[in-house]
Amino acid sequence: MTRHRPSLGTLLHHVHVSGPLSRAALAERMGVNRSTILALTAELAGAGLVTEERPAGTTGAGRPSLVVRPSPHVFVLAIDVAVDRLTVARVGLGGQILDRRSAGRTRTGVDLDTVVRKLASLGHELLSEAPAESVCVGVGASYCGMIRPGDGMVRYGPEMGWVDQAFGTELARALDISRPVAVGNEAHLGALAEYERGAGVGVPDLIYLHGDVGVGGGILVGGRLMGGDGGYGCEVGHMLVNPFDGRDCLCGSQGCLEAETGEYALIAAAGRAPGSATVAEVVRDALAGDQVASAAVAGIGDWLGIGVANLINLFNPGVVIFGGMLRDVFTAAAPQVTARISRHAMPVSRERAQLRVSALADDATLIGAADLGFACLLDDPLALG
Amino acid sequence: MTRHRPSLGTLLHHVHVSGPLSRAALAERMGVNRSTILALTAELAGAGLVTEERPAGTTGAGRPSLVVRPSPHVFVLAIDVAVDRLTVARVGLGGQILDRRSAGRTRTGVDLDTVVRKLASLGHELLSEAPAESVCVGVGASYCGMIRPGDGMVRYGPEMGWVDQAFGTELARALDISRPVAVGNEAHLGALAEYERGAGVGVPDLIYLHGDVGVGGGILVGGRLMGGDGGYGCEVGHMLVNPFDGRDCLCGSQGCLEAETGEYALIAAAGRAPGSATVAEVVRDALAGDQVASAAVAGIGDWLGIGVANLINLFNPGVVIFGGMLRDVFTAAAPQVTARISRHAMPVSRERAQLRVSALADDATLIGAADLGFACLLDDPLALG
Structure with missing residues (x-):
């Protein structure tokens, strides 16, 4: 099974970015045959990551290519720390914003601890209200400053007066949901989101x-x-x-x-x-x-x-x-x-x-944060178990 | 044999950039065993691209790792069109400048035809004076302007007043030596040369x-x-x-x-x-x-x-x-x-x-041009025959 893993991530990435796709379309995009798609889809369906169904409007005659759809139960927490506003959202596999909470912020004097506590509180609200069968697979956060890769340290966030604040580490600790927490710069994430599914x-x-x-x-x-x-x-x-x-x-x-x-x-x-x-x-x-x-x-x-x-x-x-x-x-x-x-x-x-x-308008950075949260899953769809 | 081709280029690239290397050092750098190095080296030696010899100073006892050395007979023509000066050089595999000719230039009013004719004349001089056993494997040219990838068209060279001049095509025609002629921007080539073997x-x-x-x-x-x-x-x-x-x-x-x-x-x-x-x-x-x-x-x-x-x-x-x-x-x-x-x-x-x-001082762009000239050989060492 493990030999399929890179292809599993590729297939899942296609339905995450493009939404439901027929097996035939996936086979063409990935340059593999339909029996490979069948095998990959079976593994992903077994892990609860995709569902398959007949395309809408097909008649009983013939054998239409089944449509592979991202599971509606899989989501990430996407966090957007802008200068004026904190936002936390549940974003589903496929990129749809399922639910969100925002809070205004005073512009200055807001310290790491206050921001992290507020974000964790919003996140826990969303998690507690999520449907029972749904599964959080990761957390991605967008921050308005310079972020150290690896641990999400805010090296410099002049608008909030932050220098070398351990944002990623503290956020993971406060959320405490045993899922990877990744942090990126807001404009970096916005760029990636626009390239994946926006104006780029x-x-x-x-x-x-x-x-x-x-x-x-x-x-x-x-x-x-x-x-x-x-x-x-x-x-x-x-x-x-x-x-x-x-x-x-x-x-x-x-x-x-x-x-x-x-x-x-x-x-x-x-x-x-x-x-x-x-x-x-x-x-x-x-x-x-x-x-x-x-x-x-x-x-x-x-x-x-x-x-x-x-x-x-x-x-x-x-x-x-x-x-x-x-x-x-x-x-x-x-x-x-x-x-x-x-x-x-x-x-x-x-x-x-x-x-x-x-x-993607006001949601570009939030969608980028969600994609960052999905990165581990898309890298190895079976790793989370 | 063809299954070795990517590795052949990698090995040749190592000795081109680093100079003579022992088989043991090559095996370590390439992450392959010494019998693979032996096979690759034999192919490259058969094509006249490298030689092998005992390292200097070894005694008769033991079996020292043979040193693989770029052939002294393989060279490119490297061309540097700066605003004030035209330079053409023979540069050997290994990056050594073997011979060069330069000519000053009036700053303005020098048209494509004049420049190309002068470069071709300098190039032919160098080729005619090259040792009989030596082999030219390509031509790389550095130009002080914006170059279209693929055909070496000068899209814009303000210092020389050039707009959309077919420099690459005309240079190849004038040299007429059935070797690939590639053109790049001088600072691009300088950057690559400094990264390969200079301050970067x-x-x-x-x-x-x-x-x-x-x-x-x-x-x-x-x-x-x-x-x-x-x-x-x-x-x-x-x-x-x-x-x-x-x-x-x-x-x-x-x-x-x-x-x-x-x-x-x-x-x-x-x-x-x-x-x-x-x-x-x-x-x-x-x-x-x-x-x-x-x-x-x-x-x-x-x-x-x-x-x-x-x-x-x-x-x-x-x-x-x-x-x-x-x-x-x-x-x-x-x-x-x-x-x-x-x-x-x-x-x-x-x-x-x-x-x-x-x-690399005054030779950075010329060495970069030479590397551009070697690119086809290093991409597929046996293609030139």
Whole structure:
């Protein structure tokens, strides 16, 4: 049986990402014959991971290819720690969000212990309300900061004031559910989610920009996340774009892309008091003709365009995806962004680069966290027993 | 025999990069037993690609492991088209430069036909003077511009004014030696060469910055060149660093890293007339205490440091290597570069990033071109017959 294990994970990955697929379609995608699919599906069904059924609308005549469907009982806990909001969800095999709980957060002074306790409490609520026959197979968490691979240590989370906080370890301890707990950077996970099932499907050289309060990035090179030497790559928000009179950045530098295009910059440029308006509200006012808001959005778009032009020159991406609150910003400031790209990105570098907004919208990072939670199962579907 | 072919290439690659190796060392590196090495070596020796001999200094007693040595008769033509100079060399299997010819070039107005004719003429000279028993197995060329993978089309070479010039095809036609001719970007090839046998050995997340007249980049992610969607990634020289009063760049933009740190910028900042001094001369004067030259070098170093800080935030590299004329600049302006990195690169991103100068010095791009020329042979050592 063990010789099938890599193929078991591949098959399960296909139905996890694409949803129900006929045996015939699986055979074609995996380049194996239908008897192999039959054997693999039997093993996965025996482990409770998939079900098989006749396709809808088939008549009694002939022998239609059975449809393989991810089990509705298998799920992960997906956790999203954004600057302003904590979210925990049950996400099923297949990627559907089954249930979720959120809690607002004060922006500053929230320590590791408080955050972990709140997340564990939300998680336990969801677990206790899950159907009795359902099974949690893992936990994946998205965090708005730099994460050490392996143990989920938050090396740096400037918006929350965290330095070297043992988030992954403490979260696993507080949840205490004997399932693997993995943590990743929010924009990294958003990039992977958009590549698997969002605006980046089929584009292995992809840049995902995530606006939370700051600006994060997830960059895929040849279909793989670009981690760099220590797993800390893709910090697009701290690219210096304004070397002269740049705004102060939480990282201690000035003129970073995040300082010039993040939430604080937009709110200030729109003449609003900190905390009195959201990015979405300023963008809405700009689109409705408010001149101060319009000028603020255009100014932010100008800096954003410089950042994107630089990324296009450096990475020659197939697509740049605007996620989180940058969806709103890009929607309103596309003229500024595209003008800067035309001016500063080389024609050869930009000739095939598409600009898109996130297809997974506010759930991109949460779905990415869920996929991280499913990684162990998909790596070896029979290992969890 | 054909079942050995992948291993044949691996063995040949080891002696190409490391030089003579004992059978025992090869067995250990490749994780195979010595009888497999014996069989592989016999095939490669039969094809004239390696020789075997007793190690120097062994006595008659015992049976020392024979040393496998790349054949001294196998070579490629390596071509380096820099902005100011054309170089053609015979480079042996093992990476040694056996012979070379160079020619200066007028900076502007040199068309494809003239360049190709000159290169072919130098190449034919070298071939005619090569020992009778030697064998050319390929041609690799490095070019100072953006190269289309596959056919070596120069999509954009601003310093030479080239747009969509069929350099690879025309070079192959002019050389007419029925060997594969491959073309790559100079900084890409320099990066790969430094990783194989220079300042980046063992560091798979690596940034190589190449100063020619402009500034190019070659970036390895996980040990592979980051090509991007079309093969045009790594254009670090056109990252916008000075958005306000930036110097005009040959690409049509202003304030690009290349415009602020390239040869023209340094010569101008040093108060010299264009063409009246080299980068090396200005740096020498700066190190000798010339205040104008010192200020010029420091100013350039400041911009270079901003660029490198941005790259460290984006790529979290294990090493940044300064090559070409940036070796001189970095040597004199290291304080400015490191100060900018400290100020603008995140501590977590830079904590393990080394700064080094190229170990292959002026030959990095030429050695990279030679490796490109050897690629077909190393991919399948018996294919050339």
